[in-house]
Every structure is written in structure tokens, then in C-alpha cells.
Amino acid sequence: MTGVVVSSPHSARVNRVDGVMLQVILALIPGILAMTWLFGWGLLINMALAVTFAVAAEALVLRLRGRPALPVLSDLSAVVTAMLLAIAIPPILPWWLTLIGVLFAIVVVKQLYGGLGYNPFNPAMAAYVFLLISWPVAMTTWLPPHMLADQALSFMDSLRAIFLGVAPGGNWDAVTAATPLGEMRNQLGQNRMIEEIRQSPLWGDFGGRGWEWVGNWFLLGGLYLLWKRIITWHIPVAFIAGLLVIAGMFWALDPQTHPFPAFHLFSGGAILGAFFIATDPVTACTTKKGQLIFGAAIGALVFVIRTWGGYPDAVAFAVLLMNIAAPTIDYYTQPRVYGHPGAGK
Amino acid sequence: MQATQPRFKSRQLWQFHGGIHVPDQKAVSNAGKVQPTPCPKILILPLQQHIGAPANPVVKVGDRVLKGQVIAEPRGYVCAPVHASSSGTVIAIEDRPVPHPSGLSAPCVVIETDGQEAWVDLPEPLTDYESLDPAVLRERIRACGVVGMGGASFPTSVKLNPGKDHQIHTLVVNGAECEPYITCDDLLMRERSGDVLQGIRILLHLLGARQCLIGIEDNKPEAIESMRLARAESDIRDRVEIVVIPTLYPSGGEKQLIKVLTGREVPSHGIPAQIGVVCQNVGTTAAVADAVLRGRPLIERYVTVTGRGVAKPCNLNVRVGTPAADLIAQCGGLRRNLRKLVCGGPMMGFEIDNQAIPITKAANCLLALTPAESPDPGPALPCIRCGRCADACPASLLPQQLYWYARAKDLDRVQDYNLFDCIECGCCAHVCPSHIPLVQYYRYAKTESWAREQEKKKADHAKARHAAKLERQERQERERQAKLRSRKEAAKEKPATQGQAAHVVDDPKKAAIEAARQRAAAKKAALAEEGVIPKNTEDLAAAQQQQVAAAQARRRAAGLREPEAKAGPEARDTDQTHQPPQTKATGPKAETASEEQA
Numbered sequence: 001m002t003g004v005v006v007s008s009p010h011s012a013r014v015n016r017v018d019g020v021m022l023q024v025i026l027a028l029i030p031g032i033l034a035m036t037w038l039f040g041w042g043l044l045i046n047m048a049l050a051v052t053f054a055v056a057a058e059a060l061v062l063r064l065r066g067r068p069a070l071p072v073l074s075d076l077s078a079v080v081t082a083m084l085l086a087i088a089i090p091p092i093l094p095w096w097l098t099l100i101g102v103l104f105a106i107v108v109v110k111q112l113y114g115g116l117g118y119n120p121f122n123p124a125m126a127a128y129v130f131l132l133i134s135w136p137v138a139m140t141t142w143l144p145p146h147m148l149a150d151q152a153l154s155f156m157d158s159l160r161a162i163f164l165g166v167a168p169g170g171n172w173d174a175v176t177a178a179t180p181l182g183e184m185r186n187q188l189g190q191n192r193m194i195e196e197i198r199q200s201p202l203w204g205d206f207g208g209r210g211w212e213w214v215g216n217w218f219l220l221g222g223l224y225l226l227w228k229r230i231i232t233w234h235i236p237v238a239f240i241a242g243l244l245v246i247a248g249m250f251w252a253l254d255p256q257t258h259p260f261p262a263f264h265l266f267s268g269g270a271i272l273g274a275f276f277i278a279t280d281p282v283t284a285c286t287t288k289k290g291q292l293i294f295g296a297a298i299g300a301l302v303f304v305i306r307t308w309g310g311y312p313d314a315v316a317f318a319v320l321l322m323n324i325a326a327p328t329i330d331y332y333t334q335p336r337v338y339g340h341p342g343a344g345k
Numbered sequence: 346m347q348a349t350q351p352r353f354k355s356r357q358l359w360q361f362h363g364g365i366h367v368p369d370q371k372a373v374s375n376a377g378k379v380q381p382t383p384c385p386k387i388l389i390l391p392l393q394q395h396i397g398a399p400a401n402p403v404v405k406v407g408d409r410v411l412k413g414q415v416i417a418e419p420r421g422y423v424c425a426p427v428h429a430s431s432s433g434t435v436i437a438i439e440d441r442p443v444p445h446p447s448g449l450s451a452p453c454v455v456i457e458t459d460g461q462e463a464w465v466d467l468p469e470p471l472t473d474y475e476s477l478d479p480a481v482l483r484e485r486i487r488a489c490g491v492v493g494m495g496g497a498s499f500p501t502s503v504k505l506n507p508g509k510d511h512q513i514h515t516l517v518v519n520g521a522e523c524e525p526y527i528t529c530d531d532l533l534m535r536e537r538s539g540d541v542l543q544g545i546r547i548l549l550h551l552l553g554a555r556q557c558l559i560g561i562e563d564n565k566p567e568a569i570e571s572m573r574l575a576r577a578e579s580d581i582r583d584r585v586e587i588v589v590i591p592t593l594y595p596s597g598g599e600k601q602l603i604k605v606l607t608g609r610e611v612p613s614h615g616i617p618a619q620i621g622v623v624c625q626n627v628g629t630t631a632a633v634a635d636a637v638l639r640g641r642p643l644i645e646r647y648v649t650v651t652g653r654g655v656a657k658p659c660n661l662n663v664r665v666g667t668p669a670a671d672l673i674a675q676c677g678g679l680r681r682n683l684r685k686l687v688c689g690g691p692m693m694g695f696e697i698d699n700q701a702i703p704i705t706k707a708a709n710c711l712l713a714l715t716p717a718e719s720p721d722p723g724p725a726l727p728c729i730r731c732g733r734c735a736d737a738c739p740a741s742l743l744p745q746q747l748y749w750y751a752r753a754k755d756l757d758r759v760q761d762y763n764l765f766d767c768i769e770c771g772c773c774a775h776v777c778p779s780h781i782p783l784v785q786y787y788r789y790a791k792t793e794s795w796a797r798e799q800e801k802k803k804a805d806h807a808k809a810r811h812a813a814k815l816e817r818q819e820r821q822e823r824e825r826q827a828k829l830r831s832r833k834e835a836a837k838e839k840p841a842t843q844g845q846a847a848h849v850v851d852d853p854k855k856a857a858i859e860a861a862r863q864r865a866a867a868k869k870a871a872l873a874e875e876g877v878i879p880k881n882t883e884d885l886a887a888a889q890q891q892q893v894a895a896a897q898a899r900r901r902a903a904g905l906r907e908p909e910a911k912a913g914p915e916a917r918d919t920d921q922t923h924q925p926p927q928t929k930a931t932g933p934k935a936e937t938a939s940e941e942q943a
Contacts, residue, residue, distance in 0.1 A: 007446075007785035009692045009771030010685065010712075010719045011367060011525070015733065015778035017726050075726060117727030117779075232736075281731040286745060330746075337763045338361070338600060338740040339613035 021076035023230045024276065027221035028083055031272065034217035035087065038145040038210045041158040042091025046098055047083055049162075053102040054082035061111040077116045081105055084124035084276060088269060088316070089131065090142045092153070092161040092176075097135055101127040121323045122283045125316040132311065140312070144177035145210025148202065151175065180208025181268045181312040184259060193256045206262040215271035222275025231279040234291035239274035240265060242299025250307070264303060273298070273315035283323045290326070290333035298322050356588055359608040361601045362741040364593040365772045367525050367692070369564050374651035374658040375528040379536055381662050382675060384431050388456040388666035389703035390416065391443045395492040396499045397423035402454055408435045411465035413642050416454050419487070425500045426490045430644035430664035433458035444688045444702045446695035453703070456666070467640035474637055479505075479551045482637060489636035490643045490706070495519055495597070495626030496689065498707035501633065504625070505551055507618030513552040517606055517617070517624040518545060520561040520568065521590065521597030524690030527710045529647035530627050532660045534561070534568035537631050538575035544630030546581050547637050552623055557585045558606045559627070562592040594692060595770040599624045601739050613766050628709075648704055650676045654683035654713030663704050669711055670700035684719050687712040691719065692771040726779035734773035734783065740766045744773035748783050751790035756797055759790045767791075827858055
């Protein structure tokens, strides 16, 4: 018998934080593979860098804070943050920007606020926005999916691009391309009609060619998380519904200047955001009603910022804005407690 | 009783929020029959085996007691007597370790048994209880020491007296037994279903309830079958329904079971009687039948000894007061890989580290857990606000918010988040991925809140007393000043005409005082003329009145003038009563006197 008397329950605990994080990592794999297939090795190199930097940064901060590092590192939350950031950044982003982004995410956004559970903002998204605002060109220089690329980047090309900043063939313009969201924004900015824009070979069935299928693989991972009960349906469904409803409304009003709703859903980070980012428990709402509001508001904000804001994609901004609102939403959406007046008899 | 067909064949069931599915582990202990236990050498009977005040011991060390004899009487309404569960000699009345989460000791009567099991004369069975007043039945149930046997141990007689404001329509009998491992209610329903039904019959009469719903989780098919048979044989079958409910922890919680069976919720901070429901555990109903129909006090109960840390898990019929060690020995002892011994179930029970503690009326289970069954949850990680606790909470609370504020010792906010609606079922802690001992935080916050409430009451009382004291001192000071002033003025005005004093004063305050003074003086003078002096003899004790009467008798004997007897008993000392009547009372001295008497 142990000497310490522990309060009930005495049952074996059924969940673990590292277990939750591990499931998230597993669920990311299909999307990561799809992106690697489309955009080359850069993503995997970035991810390896980001994870290494994140673990090192967290260990360093914990050392400075005088906390044991192992229990915190083994919760895998830093790994998840690094992976999400690596997925969000361009595959040939210079390594030092990845480092800065990871440091910002782990040190400033996460640990300076007290570590896991205390950070008000999603670390990966805060870092993404920080990089985007500070280095907008580098952060919007994407590669085209391999079916549109003149030359696919080899592993060594990717390494050289990331570490030395050397473009394959010496010309960046030859190998990079805007994202479909950026392209759409650019074309609409030149007052062209959707019909005209979509004539270009860049476009697939409802999004950018190649790009439009990335979402499906993240969706697969998201469904896995739902099945494993790591997340509940509330935030993703509300997110997607919020985005589709408002996008559908404007599309119905003027289909020539507003793209088809599915374009919004399968472009940029919408699916990733709905299942993996907005559902970050630490920074999301915790009440069910609050989660519906939170998700729907992010979905709507994504459309608003994409359509009228200053940046092509908006998931990160929308998530951060709603992170601020989450505690207030939670406060006003508390469930009715058993035996308190309200619904029911 | 016209309907003979089961009326509620497909009763609608309701759901409570949350709840968890935990492996029920009933098979560990539910196989055999309930086994008798030999009489233990020593019985340790805590004086407080119920919610409320501890009972008052009525035996002395060295007394011989008989089985069923009252050894401690209730002190106060919410209390229950304690009976000797076997015959023997009282060898000590002292603090002994008792089953309590704190692990502390409490006063117990310790009996060395003689093995004779000699019974005391039990009260007459009340077989004709339908002709008896509910109060008589309640008194019997109280005298037999019956308390809630589901774990809360609230005195049953109190619970059966919901008061005239609450019309009880439904008796809910709790046979859910939702805690994993525990099977004593299961076995009780299998083996004593007839007694349970008889108890229900008594309770229906006592409460004036029209129906009884017996809730049993669907993982106890034998118990359900046995209860169905007993119901079919009973003459109250058309008022009793056996409701099979899905197995979902904590459906056996009183509030949750009432919700499942009736769809209604017990108001927060309220009792079931407010919605016309009284809930009793199956064991309690059987104990009621024992008390009323056999006059038998509550001195035995079924106890489950289970867990993989004990050699032969089983159910035992145990005399209240039997040390836990005896039960464990009867079950083949503890295994070497024991991790902890728990009193109660794995979800709500508490760890005990002393096998000398006795089985009480509320102790339903001794649980010996191995490391595999109860692994160390490890250090708590930070809350990641995943909300699983809120999904699992059967009270629809937000456990993560409660945890947050309990940790910050923000007692106001925890109460804003309805801390006191928490039933401490442990669902939140069970599902928490960060392995935070949430229930421990809530217990802490509750205790702190209660302590603060007490402190506040004390402080309020002290504040009120202090305010009263200040007011009194101020008033006395005012009076003193007034007296002083009036005396000075009187001294000043003496050379002048005394009767005009009031008109001379400029200050309206002084004028008012002067006027009051004169009124008092005039009144006194008038009374004095009538021979009645203002009395201070209103509230006298009988002894003082006798003294007064004696003094008056002496006075009469001495031929002195008798004081006025109009106003009842007099208490004035003869010296004072014989003050010469004052014809004029304008002098400062007289005024002072009148003020003092006022």
C-alpha cells in the first residue's frame, strides 16, 4: 500500500495528454503525405527542422524556468505545434524563418504565458501570423503542385533552397507560384470575372489544381480524430457551416466576383483549420454552445478576411481573433446545471 | 387497486447529462451467495454512523450488553441510535480509527463479544402498520437506527418526514448500484427481494405515495428477475414498477436516478421531496421491513469484499462494528500485489490504511485493488481545457472552470460555477487526460467555503455586537451629557423663576429636554399623589415574588402602610416605598431620579 492517501476516483485513468497529442500527430499524416507528394520534400525538411527547434526551445525555456523538462516534452504538444506550423509555411521557407517562427510559438506564445494550457493564443497560428506580417514575401512564395511545375524540386534542391537560399536553376520565378487563394485574389483585384479567371490551367474542379485535394486528406485525418473522440464535431461543423453559408450567400448574389463556396472550403487552410487548429482545446471554447459560436465565427471571419482583408488566406487571423473571444463566449454559454431553473421540467 | 396488469410496461426513461461507461467488474464478486460471518471477538461501534450529531453513549465500560440493545441514543433530530450487534461486555468507550476519508479517529463503543448472541427483548412487531400513524412508524424506524444504506447514511426517519408542504407521489427505490465492483445490493435483491417489497409496502403507506419505481441497472439480470418475482407475489404489484435502466455511471446517484426514472430534476440545494419524490436504497427498504415487521434494529448489513487484491472476493452478511481485518481474513486475506484498500467503490470510495476500522451501517464495500486495477495516475499535468470533464459531468457543470477557480482559491467564483451542485462522482477525474485529481480540488473548495461561511457568521455576529455596544455607549454618553446640562441649567436658573425655565431656554434641543423633564416630573408627581410610585417590578422570578410577599406580610404585621398593589407583585424595598410623597417634583434631584427610572 502507498503511504499517500489519494482522493477518489481510484479507477485507471482512460485518457492521457500524450495520447491525445499522438492521435493528432497520426491524424496529420495523410495530409502531410499528400502535401509532400504535391510540393516536394520541403515540407518534410521544414517539419524536421521545426520539431527539432521546438523541442530544443521548450527544453531551454523549462530549464530557465527551473522546471523538469521531460514530463513537459513528453506530452508531445510542442511537436504538434511545430508540425502545424511546418504545414502552414511555404515548403522552401529559409530555415532561419522557421527557427524564428518556432521560437516565437514556443517561447513567446506558449511558455511565456505559462506553458501548455495557459496560452490564450494558438502558438502555431500566432507564429504563422508573426512571420506573415514580418516577412510577407517569403511567406507567400509557394511552390506550384507538381502537376503544374516545370521542374519538380529534388530533395537536394529543397535542402539548398532552405539552407542556402539558392534557387534551383538560379531563378526563383521559374520554380515558385502563388497559392490559388493568392491568384484568385490577384485576378479579382484586376476586375476579372470568375469565369475568365477559371479559364486558366491553374484551376481544377473547384479549387486550384492539386491544392484542392489537400483538404480531403486533412479531412480524412479530421474524421479519424472524431472517430477517436479526440475532438467533437461542434467546432469543425460550425466552422465549415459558417464558411459555406456566408460564401454561398455572396456567391448566390454575385457568382462572377465571388467564387463558388467549395473553392473556399478546399483552398488554403480551411479544412486543416477546421479540424486541427480551431479545435486546439487550450485556445478554443470549452462549452458546446460556445464551440458552435466559436467555430461558426471563425468560418465567417475566414470568408470576410479572404474577401475584403489584406491577406489571401485568413484561417490564422480568424482563429487568433476568436481565441481572444473564447473566454467571453464560454462565460455566456455556460450549460444549465442540473436542478437549476431553465429548460426542462 | 383495480389495475392488475403491469401498467408501465414500456416506461419512458430520461437521460441525465454526461456519465461514463466504466468496466463494471461485478463478476469479480457476484457469483456465490451471501455468506454469514462468525461473530467477531471485538465489535467497534462508532457513535456517528450517520449524517448528523453523534449519538450519546448510554452504557459504561464494564456493562454487559445484549444483541440489539441500544448502546447510544440519538442526540437531536438528525441522529440515529446505535445498537450492540452482538452480546458481550463493553470494554472501552474511546476514540478508534473509523472509516472516514480523513483517516482520523472518532468515539466508539468497543464490545468484547461473548459468543452467546443473546438477544435483548425486541419491540413488538408492527404487523398491523396500515392502521398506525406514520409518526409511530417513523419513531420505530428511528428507534431501530435505520439510516440510508447506499452510502450517505442519512437518518431514514428524517428522510421519511418530508413535512406537510411536500406531497409525496413517488417512492424511488435505488437498486442501480452503479459503482463498479460493488454487488451487495445486487445480492440483496436476489436473496431478500421479499423484504425489499415489504419495506416498500411500508414506505408507500408511510409516505402516502401512490407509486414506487425500482431502478435497477441492466447489468444485474438475476436481481431484476428476483425482484420481478417478488413483485408478482406482492399485493402492491400494481403500484410498484421495476424499471431496468441502462448501465451508465452514476445512474445510482439519487439525483441522476430520479431524473432517469421521472424526467424531473431535484432543485439545486433542494431535496427530492420538493418534486414529490423520496428515494431510498434497496438495503434501506429491507432494513425498514426488519424494523417494522420484526422489531429488529439495524445491526447487520451486506458487504462486498472484492477486488483482485483479495484472495476470495464475495459478499458477506456482516455485523455492524466488525473490523475490516476480519472480513478480509474470511475472504482469504490480501494478495501480495495489493496497491490500495478502499472503503466503498472505486469511483467514490476512500482509501483506508488501517484494517482495524469497523464496518459501519453505510459501508457497502471493501475493495482491495491491485496496481493493474488502480494504477498510479502519475503527476498531474496542466489542464488543456479539452472539456472531457464537462462532457462527462452528470450535473452539467464545467469542471475545468471549477478546477481553475478552486486552484486559485477564488471561492466566490467556484460558487458562481455551482460548486455545490457537484456530487463528487469522480467522472471528471476519471476522463481527465491530464490526470488532475479534480474531485480533491472540489472537496477542498467545499470545505474552504464552509469554513469561510462559518467565519463570516461569526464575524457578522461580532460585528452586530460591536455595533450594539457602540450605540449603547453613545446613548449613555448622550444621557450623561443631558443630565449634566440640565443640572447646570437648573443650578443657573434657581435664582430665577423656576417655573419659567423652559421658556427661558433658547436652544430648541434644550427646550425639548426641558419639556420632557417637566412632563416626566409632572407624571411622577401625579403618580406620587395617587400613591403609586413607578415600579421596576414587572418581571420577577417566583422566588423574588415570594420574598416581596413575605416583606409585605412583615410590613402588615408591623402596621405599616401597605404599598399600592394595583400593578401586581411589588418588589420595592420597604425603605423606598416609604419615601414621603413629593408634592412638588421640580427640583433637580427628583428629575434625575425620574430619568433613571424611565
